Amino acid sequence: MPFMKTTLFLSAIFFLGVTSAYCQTQGEQEIAWIKDIYSQKYTDTLYKKYRMTIKKENSHTYRFRDRILLTSGETNDLELLLMNGLFYPQLLTGDSTIKYSPEMSTNPLMRLSQNDTLSIGRFQEVEIYPKNYQKKRFMLYVWNKGMMNPSLYTLELTNDTATATTPAQSFFKSASLTFIKFVSILI
Secondary structure: OHHHHHHHHHHHHHHHHHHHHHOOOHHHHHHHHHHHHHHHOOOOOOOOOOOOOEEEEEOOEEEEOOEEEEEOOOOHHHHHHHHOOOOOOHHHHOOOOOOOOOHHHHOHHHHOOOOOEEEEEEEEEOOOOOOOOOEEEEEEEEEEOOOOOOEEEEEEEEOOOOOOOOOHHHHHHHOEEEEEEEEEEOO
């Protein structure tokens, strides 16, 4: 019997030691996925800036014509990204808008197609490669109406005139969106 207890104890210690070596936090896993995206699927593409009026309705609501972007935990960088037209809902949902209709209340699956309002949060810079003052990479969460879990996206901004001393406001004002990619649905 003591032999069996010792064996079980050592097995448990071995199992915990082996699995903890491979466990990551959610944040570490997200960074690993983003690194994979940039190493395997990166293509430098120039996206157009949003040229129509962007209306900041309150501290967390931005209107892009017939689309609304709701923000949580807003940062100065996020406001600069949105107000400079670098990121806008049509990049993720296309140009056609599906607004709420009464029949959506009777059919929950139809509600999933509603794309006139998106929520975004956890916008932060991701420094995954050696510092390049002309390129900044970010991650953000995007929630679609009717979806409980957010989608993780990564994007890259490029400002060919930026230096180590370029303030954020100047960087965003002269930047272009050069990469955006869906990474994963977070569970």
